[in-house]
Amino acid sequence: MISKDHIIKRFVSYVTVDTQSDPNSKSTPSTKKQWDLANKLADELKTIGMQDVSIDENAYIMATLPSNVDHKVPTIGFIAHFDTSPDFTATNVKPQIIEYYDGKDIVLNAEQDIVLSPDYFEDLHLYKGQTLITTDGTTLLGADDKAGICEIVSAMEYLILHPEIKHGTIRVGFTPDEEIGRGAHKFDVKKFGADWAYTMDGSQIGELEYENFNAAGVVVKVKGKIVHPGYAKGKMINSMYIAQEFINSLPRMETPEHTEGYEGFFHLCSIKGEVDETQLEYIIRDHDRGHFEARKEVMKKLTEELNAQYDREVITTEIKDQYYNMKEKVEPVMHIVDIAEEAMKQLHIKPLIKAIRGGTDGSQLSYMGLPCPNIFAGGHNFHGRYEYVPVESMIKATEVICKIAELTAKKA
Incomplete structure (x- = not known):
């Protein structure tokens, strides 16, 4: 069982590091402060026991969880980005933990009268009784995509601690500058070496996407x-x-x-x-x-x-x-979507298969030779002061990663 407190602690440690990207910068990463979290993540991957941990001159991070089975299994990958959007300030993020959400208005900032209300953000009704992490109303939260980072690291740690869960080789990749459209630009697909991958960068629990604009x-x-x-x-x-x-x-x-x-x-x-x-x-x-x-x-x-x-x-x-729409590249290998869908169903999560009204690193990566559907990370209201994420959704996303790894090994 994945610890709720452990997930919260890890997530908070990520979102309190400012990693906002800058579309006007020509460097990679586009802001020096992205290195603060990039270096922390590389160290953390080593600490939990990942192998072949690397961070290149552009802050792209890769790591390997070796196979623990004796038969041939496709190498799969999980990818997320550590930058946050330039649309709204990410300086001095102060996460608030709302235990046992009662379904009513959440006062984010009493002084400035900033309220997160289910009357306006109806998705809040889905999470009554759960633990929510919100902003204090003055910054974004950064669940896009630090929730995805948290879930991938937590899943790898869980698999390392539970070798009875059988899996093939798993590759992990963390990228800068996704929010300004450059997350895949310098991603070394050949070095990554996966047969396919999943970005953990969706929103509501159950989302599974392989079409985009x-x-x-x-x-x-x-x-x-x-x-x-x-x-x-x-x-x-x-x-x-x-x-x-x-x-x-x-x-x-x-x-x-x-x-x-x-x-x-x-x-x-x-x-x-x-x-x-x-x-x-x-x-x-x-x-x-x-x-x-x-x-x-x-x-x-x-x-x-x-x-x-x-x-x-x-x-x-x-x-x-x-x-371009990654559907063109994913449809010929639809089994990779089927595995993710089956993983959700086995975990009693209703798959919500829909098209993304936007883009994703997975789109560019798919055209670079790495088919890459997108899976929910759990957050809502990205890029603004009303952003929040249910902790239970992050736990479920972590379990989906583990289940995909297990199913891939079984089907090989």
Whole structure:
């Protein structure tokens, strides 16, 4: 039985280390403070008895739990990231432990009147009677993805202490900079040496995901002409008005706030505008590859039409693909999803198989040759002050890791 107190102590020791990543940095990891937890994790893996523990010049951590069976078993991996999102402060995290949650409002910060309420965050109703770890309302928590880190380390420790659980070789990988889209960029798949892996980076207990968005980033630059406004008739071209035409020409209801499930979208992330030049930054998302390509064509066609309308190049549009739907790479090896699903069922967890409305390191890794579905880590309300994680969900995720290892050995 995995100790609740042990899980809490380990998790708290991780989230109180600030590891926020920085999208404006060109280094890897993008912030020096990520090294604080990276070095701690490498030491901890050695302490619990993992073999071949390494940490490279970019803070990527790998370790091995050797097989304890005498027959050939596929090498599997478990991966999580130790950085936290730049969306909200992660400095001076003060976790709060809520024992036997009563199903009512949780006052995170009385002084600032910050309340975590089930009236707004309905998922809280799922965890009545359980132990929750929350923020103090002034920072994020970091369960994304330090819950995943905690679960993997705890599972490896449990397997080491319980050799009666038979398993093949298991590889562990911890990455920096996932939150800024670079977690897999310098991951050495060949060195990792697994046949397949799982990221422990989902949310609600039971989540099992092998589909994600196809993704592209778009930069639209609009050129105008600045002339003294008192003498501008027939001469001034206000780039912000042309940019507004571009914005209004895209499907208004195909935006994040109007879509769900498998529906894709165009998302305007930022506008920087003056008369002379305006820049728009978009992201394009769609689960269907054909629809994804069609969305890119819509933006290209709109650019051509506006340039023709103004009889000169007033708009340039740069589109860069970011990642693709890992479904294409996982479906040919669906047994790896089946094993995870069976593990959950044997532990009396209802599998929630759904598509990710986002990306994951697993997507990039799948296209790098390491098929990598995503499994729940247990947290909710990521990237903000209302983030929380039920301890019981972390324990169950730890048990799922152990069960996957056991089932893989049995099925070999």
